[in-house]
Amino acid sequence: MKTFLTCFALFVMGNLSAQSFSIQGRILDDQSDTPLEGAHISLMHPWGEIYKTVLSGSDGRFALKGLSKGGYRLRISYIGFEDFEREVTLSGENADLGIIRLKEGVQLSEVEIKGKIPMAEQRGDTTQYNASAFKTLPDASAEELVEKMPGMVIENGKVQAQGEDVKEVLVDGRPFFGNDPTAALRNLPAEVIDKIQVFDQKSDQANFSGFDDGETSKTLNIITRPNMRNGQFGKVYAGYGWDNKYQGGGNTSIFDGDRRLSFIGQLNNVNQQNF
Known part of the structure; x- marks a missing residue:
C-alpha cells in the first residue's frame, strides 16, 4: 500500500x-x-x-x-x-x-x-510572412524557417498552417516536390527565401471551370529572392556513430528561369525513410 x-x-x-x-x-x-x-x-x-x-x-x-x-x-x-x-x-x-x-x-x-521588418502582413485572404524578420542559422532549411513563423506548425512529418494541413508547396507560384510539403521545405535552403505566402487554393476543377465549388486546400507559396532565381544550391551531410550506425545524403536544386530541377539521395541504417 x-x-x-x-x-x-x-x-x-x-x-x-x-x-x-x-x-x-x-x-x-x-x-x-x-x-x-x-x-x-x-x-x-x-x-x-x-x-x-x-x-x-x-x-x-x-x-x-x-x-x-x-x-x-x-x-x-x-x-x-x-x-x-x-x-x-x-x-x-x-x-x-x-x-x-x-x-x-x-x-x-x-x-x-x-526600422523593424514586420513578421507578417495580411493581404486580402493571403497571410504573407517576411523571411528577413526571422533569424536562422546560415545553413538552415526552409523547414527550420517556417517553424519560427506564428501560426505554422511542423509535427510528425506534417506541415500545418492556421490549424490546417498544408497540401502543396509552390515556389514562385510553381509546384515544387508535388504533394509532399515536408520534402519541399527540407530541400530548400532558407537563405533563398524572400517571403512565404499562406492561402486557400481553389480546386483544379474550380480553376479550370471558373466556378467556385467550395473545395480549397491550404497552400504555401515561397517567393524567392530575385538574385536567387537562377543558379544551383544544395548540401551534403554524413554521420557515423555508436553500434556502427551511419547516415549520409545530399540534395541539389537547379533554378533556371521557369525550370526547377532537384536531385536528392540518402543512405543509412537507422531506418530513416523520408527526405
Missing part, C-alpha cells in the same frame, strides 16, 4: 508540474467594432525576450497555448493601428482578456527609429 501511495503521489505531482495554461482574447477596430484578422500578437518575458507569437483569426480571436505560470508582457500590432501592450500574469488558471480594441493611427517616430 505504501508503494502504491508513493507512486500515486509522484503521478499527481508530475501532472501538476506539467500543467499548462493559455491566454486568449478578441481584437476589434475601436471605431467600427470590425474584427481585425491577421493582427500580430507577441508574448514576451518581462525582460523583453519574445516567448511566443500568433496571428488573430478571421473573427479577430487569438489563443496562446502551452504557457507556464508567471508574468508576461503582451503586445499586439496591426498595420495602420496603434500598438497595444499590457501585463498578463498566469497564477493557476487560463487568462481570457475579452475584447481588445485597437485605435487607428501609427506612431511614425517609433517606426523610423526601430
Whole structure:
C-alpha cells in the first residue's frame, strides 16, 4: 500500500508540474467594432525576450497555448493601428482578456527609429510572412524557417498552417516536390527565401471551370529572392556513430528561369525513410 501511495503521489505531482495554461482574447477596430484578422500578437518575458507569437483569426480571436505560470508582457500590432501592450500574469488558471480594441493611427517616430521588418502582413485572404524578420542559422532549411513563423506548425512529418494541413508547396507560384510539403521545405535552403505566402487554393476543377465549388486546400507559396532565381544550391551531410550506425545524403536544386530541377539521395541504417 505504501508503494502504491508513493507512486500515486509522484503521478499527481508530475501532472501538476506539467500543467499548462493559455491566454486568449478578441481584437476589434475601436471605431467600427470590425474584427481585425491577421493582427500580430507577441508574448514576451518581462525582460523583453519574445516567448511566443500568433496571428488573430478571421473573427479577430487569438489563443496562446502551452504557457507556464508567471508574468508576461503582451503586445499586439496591426498595420495602420496603434500598438497595444499590457501585463498578463498566469497564477493557476487560463487568462481570457475579452475584447481588445485597437485605435487607428501609427506612431511614425517609433517606426523610423526601430526600422523593424514586420513578421507578417495580411493581404486580402493571403497571410504573407517576411523571411528577413526571422533569424536562422546560415545553413538552415526552409523547414527550420517556417517553424519560427506564428501560426505554422511542423509535427510528425506534417506541415500545418492556421490549424490546417498544408497540401502543396509552390515556389514562385510553381509546384515544387508535388504533394509532399515536408520534402519541399527540407530541400530548400532558407537563405533563398524572400517571403512565404499562406492561402486557400481553389480546386483544379474550380480553376479550370471558373466556378467556385467550395473545395480549397491550404497552400504555401515561397517567393524567392530575385538574385536567387537562377543558379544551383544544395548540401551534403554524413554521420557515423555508436553500434556502427551511419547516415549520409545530399540534395541539389537547379533554378533556371521557369525550370526547377532537384536531385536528392540518402543512405543509412537507422531506418530513416523520408527526405
